[in-house]
Amino acid sequence: MxxxxxxxxxxxxxxxxxxxxxxxxxxxxxxxxxxxxxxxxxxxxxxxxxxxxxxxxxxxxRPEPLNDRGLLKLMAFLAFAALGIAFVLGIGVSQWLMTAENSMVFAAAGALAVGLAVLALAFLVFASRRRRNR
Missing domain, CATH: 1.20.5 (Single alpha-helices involved in coiled-coils or other helix-helix interfaces)
Structure with missing residues (x-):
């Protein structure tokens, strides 16, 4: 073979x-x-x-109410942070309206930051609320 x-x-x-x-x-x-x-x-x-x-x-x-000085400091910090957020968000929206590249990143970051600021303010509003015993 x-x-x-x-x-x-x-x-x-x-x-x-x-x-x-x-x-x-x-x-x-x-x-x-x-x-x-x-x-x-x-x-x-x-x-x-x-x-x-x-x-x-x-x-x-278990949040506790802040005294007046602490509340003033916290609100001042949030106010300055909100100004910074508004500045970044304004730049982002103005570039987005001019249809510049990568401007949506600014707008998205600004929207996220505004949401976090609103969340912090909501926590401040309801921090002194007493919880019910279950």
Whole structure:
């Protein structure tokens, strides 16, 4: 019995050669993807733990009313912060109206900051409210 070489067409040979040539790159990509997936799972787990801890801590907050000096300092700080927020938001909106690139980042950051300022003011308004015993 004689052994003759296996006859392979050009397309199959080209596909085999391409597979052999890219084997190392595919293995590296697979390793990077696995590492990224593992890191993503760890970050998700850490975020879940942080959210759970934050909600537990928020439930145990017992705010006390501020004295007049502390309230004045806090309101002055919030006023200066609001001026800074208004400045950044004004720049962002003016650039957005001129259709400049990357101006939505300013507008989004300003909107987020305004929301946080309103949240802080709402906390100040309801900080002295007494809780009912359950």
């Amino acid at each position: 004689t052994k003759q070489p296996l006859r392979v067409g050009r397309i199959r040979y080209g596909l085999w050669w391409l597979e052999e040539a890219t084997a190392g790159a595919r293995a590296r990509v697979r390793a990077v993807a696995d590492g990224t997936a593992t890191a993503g799972r760890e970050l998700r787990w850490a975020a879940e733990l942080s959210v759970r801890a934050a909600t537990v801590q928020i439930d145990h907050v």
